[in-house]
Amino acid sequence: MHRYIIRRLIYSLPALVGVSILVFMMVRLVPGDVILAQIGEAGYISESRLQEFRAQLGLDAPFHEQYLRWMGGMLFKFDLGKSLWTGEPVIEEIKRKLPVTAELALMALVISIFLSLPLGIISAVRRDTPLDYFSRMVAISGLSLPDFWLGTLVVVFSAIWFKWLPPIGYLPFFDDPWGNIQQFLLPAVVLGVRLSAVGTRMTRSTMLEVLREDYIRTAWAKGLRERMVIVRHALKNAMIPVITIMGGQLRFLLGGTVIIESIFALPGVGRLTLDSIIKLDYPQTQANVMFAAVVVIALNLIVDLTYSWFDPRIRYE
């Protein structure tokens, strides 16, 4: 198992290098000039002043030099660079924002599991009944409704109809648990609904396959109770594709938090990434994307490792 993990980590290094090159290039292709964005609104700025400021921020060096400087800092000093706007190390900003996104993503995942597993199971076990149709309709709706639209509607109509809105701002859980749950629940539900739609459909599909297997027929024939057959025998064997899909959806969850964090005014990594792209804060954007890449690689590895828990036949060598 340890060798498998180490091998996987080594194999991920080329992917990370590729991501670093892509993000370094792409962020500089975004239209606009970060220097003008910072000081240009005063009106006309002389070319010499622009150059002076550019040199101060280290943006006058050739691109390859800037890239190597950044990579060198990251690999040998664990320094992801400093914000072009505040001058602060960008890692500090990620550390501040990470708990918000982590909590939001975790809650969304839990809600999606809470929704998708029961709906998927009901849909498969009660195939072609009103319950099945209802579950499938809920799943299709979840896939069809854009989360930014749903989030905006939730905000607008809760304010109009119920004269209520989650407390705006950020209340850390350990400072104010109640306030924290109020802030995160609605955005997590919005995100979780979409995630659960995929999970519901996949659960239904895999459960239908597994329920047709001979060993399940044998279990019924032996007179086992329904709960035993469904949960103990069928569900466990149906979970591997579901976990694969849900693990993949986590990547989209990281992206989905960008919009939801903006709508619900949560100061997470998603919003930080959006702001840093708009402000042309290259080091911050690069750091955020690299961080997301590392998280995705780690998540994929964790998902793969959980397979052996569901299927003891799977071994890692």
Next chain:
Amino acid sequence: MQRRIRWFIPPFLVALVLSIALACAPAAQPGPQGGDQQPARTGPDWRSDFEGFVKSLTPNPPADTRPPKRGGTYIYAAAADPPHFDPAGTISWPAHAQWTLGYNRLLAMKTGIKADPYKWELGTDLAKSWTVSPDGKTYTFKMQEGVKWHNKPPLNGRELTSADIKYSYERLKNSPGSPQAATFDEVASIETPDNHTLQITLKSPSVGYLAKLGSLFPYIHAKELVELKGDLKLSLVGTGPFMFENWERGVQVNWKRNPDYWEKGEDGKSLPYLEALIFRIIPDESTRLAAFRTNQVHNGSATGRDTLKAVLESLPDAQVTNSFPEVGIHLSGQLDQQPWSDVRFRRAVSLALNRQKMRDSVWDGLAFLTPSAIPWFFLFDSPEEANKPESLGRYQKWEQDLDQAKKLMAEAGYTNVKLKLYNTPQYGVTFAGMAASSKEDLAKIGIDIEIIETDYTKFYTGMYLQGKWDNVILSHQGNQGIEADDYAYGHLHTGSSRNFWHISSPELDRLTEAQRVEADPKKRRDILRQINTILVDQVYQVWMPKGYSTYTLSQGYVRNFRTNPSTGTGFSFGPNMKYVWLDK
């Protein structure tokens, strides 16, 4: 069957119901609503005459003159964080609002409940008076006494001196990449004869120069703090009415009252009346309005009559203000490029536009037409006078005049002209609407417009402010300053770095130079009017209707909240917030 179904009662249904019940517990409110009713506003009641109500709105309703109540926390909803707090490193609009809370300037535009919102009048701030030398070059300022820095390290409440002002100006001029350096280009020297006297000598006389010192940018900051921190990006210790507490990035900026502020309120004690102020960051516009509806913030805005009415139906006591725009929107090319260099072409474009249609379809029926590049209140006594046909000239009309436009195009010899029109999506759907409307109108006189949507930074700072675009651009004029000279000389003189259109006219050069040195306000206004007459005739810029259908909202118990029309939360925010109090 029943037994089978029972255990299938989805546990998630139970959890979902519980969650909704728990989550819908009332959120924290900034405080109870209500309080004594403020003095009744004049004008129609929105319930019985909504149109009349909308038309009667002003930016400065009568001030509440009852004794103010001290205390409370004002929560202001803002769309974006400031990038940082160093005046020598940015001039971003969100940063301005913060600076005005914590800093002062030597001079400042009159704002708040005591000011006429349509007059940009220079008033005192850290300077209590000034005199001018006979040659018009040297200004001697006497400073307010007893002004103290915030009682925080490293200043620890020491008294402000003239040396602090000199330091600030020199830092703003000389810091690498300072966006405010140009403000001090006209300054020959700054002297400090004593702790409460400052002398600024200009290279040549300029009646408009003082306004630059009261403009958006030159905030007075402290040497000790710069030496301690290296820069002021994350620190703010000033002399302003509020003291910076901390900045929770992406969440809010926290301020508390400066107990040692030098200006006194109506009750003889020091301003401000509020105990604290929170600048809460809410990026999404719908969420900001929702936060206002649910009393989580004290301010809001509603775009369009329908939204305004809906808000008032749910919050009948909400206060509403509105104002005419002070600077305009224009469609313009550069005078050293064909076909914009041809006055007949420019006049034809202006006549071909259906501004009534734009007003009704894009701006909800409420729009104002700027006569020229010089803000109207430097020229006219009221917006109504500014929009009379004789003020707008022969070539700027609300209604379309295709016959005249086609005649001019034929005279100029232009047929089947293809033009790019640069717009930016960051200006929103109204600009997209005006661009589309212009395209439709100009097609009728043989001009084929291709609309090119451009990123804002490239558009505004890379093209417009650099004076580098081909064909035509659709842009806000932008707040280029608070003095007529910033617009007259700034936009029109051949030698000005802000002459984005490359206008070169000996007559305009003569007049713009003359208004710079004319000390008599009436004579100066006459010169500005002569300039305006040339501008409306030559149509260097084609002016578009600019709407005023975004209404500023305030909770019913907030007293004396004002925003200056053109700057909103810009440089008038802090000076206005000094006078705000909460009636609860």
